[in-house]
Amino acid sequence: MACVALLAVLLLPACQAGAEATAAPTPDAAPLATARPVPAAVISTDPPLGARDVAPVTPLVVKAGNGDLTAVTVTAADGTPLPGTTSPDNRSWTASEPLAYGTSYAVQASARNVEGTPVEVSGSVGTVTPRTLAMPSVFPDEDTPVVGVGQPITVTFDEDVTDRAAVERALRVTTTPPVVGAWSWVGDRAVHYRPRDYWPARTHVVVDVDTYGVPMGDGVSGQADRHVEFDIGAKKVGVVDADELQLRLYVDDQLVKTMPTSLGKASSPTPSGTYVVMSQHRDYTMRSATYGVPADSPDGYETPVRYASRLSNSGIFVHGAPWSVGDQGRRNVSHGCLNVSVANAGWFYENFGRGDVVEVAGAGPRLQTWDGFGDWNTTWDQWLAGSALPQPAA
Template sequence: MSTPHRHVRAWAPAALVLAMATSVAACGPATTGADSARDGVSASATPSTPPVRFTVTPAEASTDVRLDAPVTVAVTRGQLEQVDVTAPDGSVLQGALDAAGTTWSSTGPLSASTSYTVHAVATDTAGERVVHDTTLTTLTPVATAFPAVAPLGGSTVGVGMPVIVTLDEPVADDRRDEVERNLHVTTQPQAVEGSWSWQSDTKVEFRPREYWPAQTAVHLDLDLGNVEVAPGVWGTTRDIDFTVGSAVVSTVDLDAHTLTVTRDGEVLRTIPVTAGQTGHGGRYITRSGTKVIMSLEESRQMDAETTGVSPDDPEYYNVAVKYAMRLTNSGEFLHAAPWSVASQGSANVSHGCTGMSTQDARWMFENSKVGDVVVFTGSDRGMEDGNGFSVWNESWEEWTAGSALT
């Protein structure tokens, strides 16, 4: 009988110790999935399952994130299943997962002054799903540079029309290359060789190597939303589509006093004209060179004072003209000039414009569009850079020298 009694006395303390250990474990702090998510470690990890670790870049809970900073979510000891980076309006930042399935990188632009939620789901080596959530907030720009564009979206233009982008904030010299790198011109049905060229710290223009092919669809993508154009100043994104219509190219022979109009290589009409007179220090001589129609106005009041001619000057004029087609910033137009019909085709008597009969001017007006080319020959006075759409007066080498990427 004594042997069983000794066995009971030996077992009882061991049972008591086990019960106490269980009680202590039950009263201790519990580890939850939320705790593990905060640490970027898999909540399902066991001693035999290495924990998933998340790394979010820029650093989690960052503020003042740059708009050109790519967002990445990476995991070790696991595979990513899902990553959503979402703005308050519900829009989702575009991104892609790498081939290994361990790193997601953003491909779309970040918006300014926006708090993004980052939601990532991964699978650990045991096949358990792990969730990780955090936030990122982008910076607020000091200023925003908005790009105005010519031609207008949806318009049909001539083969000489340049693309003109004018920003309302200056671009720093060392940022021109990055700005230009994010201005994209694509064409259909065929690719067109062309180049951007900087005209100032706010204006950059694009022209093809040769005139645009007729009937070309042009798409302009101004992908400047994540480009810092100057310290603290960020761009904005725009898309523009326009069409190049028929190839209307005219030639004005200042010696012969004629305007010859061609469309797609076919001569449509030869019109007698008068152009700028000689004398007066040469200030009224019509410029030779390649000009582009900038605007069409059925009626325009022409006041010589706007070109620097005083009202007390004998050459002063202030007259309404019909069918005015602007060619230069300095005031050269094609227009109706019924008062000079006797000189049209035989003498140059104007103050620099190219005048023709009202009938011919109306026909010209109805058969022209912004961007059509008018080439002038016969005078020693040349076109100045920037005096209208003057891009065709530079050689291709001169034009491309103005690119920040060459």
């Protein structure tokens, strides 16, 4: 037994040495990772610096990549600063006003990356210089807060428009409640908007003409925007038939008054069709010269009247005509106007107004669309055909 024990003792160091030889080495520390460089901040602009003939409605934007903006200054050539706002994350700056035509803007911007290393850029952006500018006017306007159910919206420019589609895309009508309507061009300078049917009574209408900066063709660009709001009043419609010669007046489809009237005589018949009251005058002088007949000619005249409500550009009015009271309701003796008594003309003047409707049937040739607000004298399909943009089927 002593010999076996001695042998075990002699072999033990050798076993321990073997165990130590096969154990995995333990490193003192892991190798250090190679550090990546922090990317530099990058500044860009839209439109890019150096751009020329930029549309002034193009929003000028300055952006920072790999960092934050620290300062942005944009200045017109005359030293006027262009205001702008910086996003909450300091990654972009956007001009808060449109650019001006024919102007060079100096842009200076600085940014820093996450380590605070700064970077700066500078340059300029130039806007287009049109051949001329077109100013829009809108009716109804601020002076006509309430109009009748027949009132079209008119936008008129003081220059010819050749790119009608571009202009039409810049026009917007918003109504409460929603109403189906469309724009239709009535010449090179005017575009009208009307609903498919008369406006619903008491509709609120908002018109936005966003034509500033819009190229209109042939070197013409929009000079300004317009924003107009108005309301449609009660539904007021007058109806007269040339065979009956009674002007019946309806408010919200209820008959409220009947007036004997005299329309245009055979040599100057009143056009048949739908008229819209354009303007009103307590005192007005009717002049034949306005439609080419001199006052001193056999058929000429220059006659003062009371309570004249204009229905057309060609000189059709509802007005007081005391000289024809005996003919009113019996025969047509006027030069085209709707003659009524002074008292009845006064009632019409006080109770009907701009945008209200007068429908004449059985009289002369059809009232032309261009004659006043004759927009209702075309079918809806014809109206849609006057748009420069594709329209949904009627």
